[in-house]
Amino acid sequence: MATAKSSIQRRLPDSLLDKGLEETLPIGVQKSYFMLPEPERNLLNFALEKYRPGQVDSIPVGGQKVLKTALRLACNYRLAIEEVEGSQAVTNYTRWIDTVQVRGTEKPEVCVAFSPRFERIWLELKKLLPRYLTERPARLRLRSQYSLRLYNWAKSYAPVGSKRISLERLRKVLGLEAVRDAEGNLIQAAPLPVWANLRQRALDTAIAEINKKTDLKISLEELGRSQHRRITTLTFGISFQRFHNGNDDE
Structure with a gap:
């Protein structure tokens, strides 16, 4: 399971996926998602529910009490996205959350932003959230x-x-x-x-x-x-x- 140290969570290349399979989201992203600790995963779910195509603005996710969770999600849990570009295998390293922003001082509001480069990943995960939340107990148990x-x-x-x-x-x-x-x-x-x-x-x-x-x-x-x-x-x-x-x- 991912730890508080900066851990790399891998996504398999799209070319490794059978188009006839039930899932369209790369299996490595699925596994990384289910291996997130529950507070980080819940915050990610909340942000994804508000995420829209083409969105670059930060998304409000709560007050001061969620700041540490947002920072852990941005800094400690990452994805290695492996793709094929032309005739080369390319690995892009990114984070679940691109930036964390705190607005205001008296009643601070914590906001997060996703990297627009991987919009397809965020939108596909957003689409699958309802079923993931239903099947979470079974899937969370699988480590391989x-x-x-x-x-x-x-x-x-x-x-x-x-x-x-x-x-x-x-x-x-x-x-x-x-x-x-x-x-x-x-x-x-x-x-x-x-x-x-x-x-x-x-x-x-x-x-x-x-x-x-x-x-x-x-x-x-x-x-x-x-x-x-x-x-x-x-x-x-x-x-x-x-x-x-x-x-x-x-």
Whole structure:
């Protein structure tokens, strides 16, 4: 979990995201958001609710009592936004809050401003807030990016009970496919290219954490193989289960 020290919270590149996935907000931003301490996250939510497209003016968020929270949000929790520009992978380091302003002296008013450069991120997060607030207890428990990705994908299939998926698409779900530029040139090879490593280090870990900490129960029921015995498809059992809202993160 992020600490009071300046911590870098990473956002995965857009090219690592499957356009068919439920989420349009990069998974790294989602995870960073849920890892914020509750006071900082609540203040961010309040500011985002007032945020409008093209806004550059500061947003009032409260009186003197929220100043320390706003300063922590501006200084201690950051994002590393990884993108592909042309044929290069580029990392932009930014903060959740760009500036904190205090207006007045007798009854000071604390205001915050977002960086206009990352307007798309703020607007997308604002749009997803209602659902995030509903699902917060489950998502807050997940610490692995693979767990959060798999949870996001599997949630909509729980009423059906099972889902078959190709290994190629599963890589996209987990953020483990290759990074390519607009012309299709390879910029970064796919992580964990060997199936045994992918299963052990990403998939099995994600399933175990989801089953232990959320309202979903996932099992790997069947592996489909090609005539050369290579894994090509996977079938998951997905169902809802009861879970406690207490803090049991070990």
